[in-house]
Amino acid sequence: MASSLLAALLSFSTIAFLLSAITSQIDYSLGFQIQSTEALEWALEALPPDDELIGGEATGRRALLQCNSYISYGVLSANRIPCPPRSGRSYYTHNCYSAEGPVHPYSRSCSRITHCRR
Template sequence: MAAPSLTLLITLSLLFISLPRSEPLPENPSMILLGDGFEWPISHGDAFDIDGGESFEDVADRRSLYWKRKRYYISYGALSANRVPCPPRSGRSYYTHNCFRARGPVHPYRRGCSSITRCRR
């Protein structure tokens, strides 16, 4: 009786050892940070082009903007190009010219016809 239980024990042990091991995942797997040593793939077809006369290092330096340690900022002009001209819930039309300086009563549902609305409501 010892022999069947011993073979069963060995079989279960081998089965347990052969199972794949699971590793713990980070809390948020989509938020894995890449270090500074991360390399972007470069197309080697153009890098070793003999007609171009450029070395591999020149092509890699020219194409790689990731390695530059510059800080890029968005200018105030670029930010103001996409801003909403009138504050929300002010009652003024989105198309009111210079709505921040506009004075007078606001009647959002009694506006006249304009080229934008074409009198359709």
């Protein structure tokens, strides 16, 4: 009777120890560890990047809002035909099919870096 009680007490203490170890330390696959359950209340920015966890497509939209480059509304208009690829004209050229003049209207002079090798 005493040996079965001792075995039950030993197994109970082992299970309790394992559960406390699991809740106090979580090991992520990226290699960092959280030492307590209070650390689980971190902001979402502190967690490893996971689109499903953070919010999926909303993350991409926020990233676009933080960019410094913009697409003009003229480019996005429905009645505008973009210039064909490899025509030499910029995508932003207005009426590229009727545009006249050189394709690259600028010229660069020689510099120390290029040594006029173009």
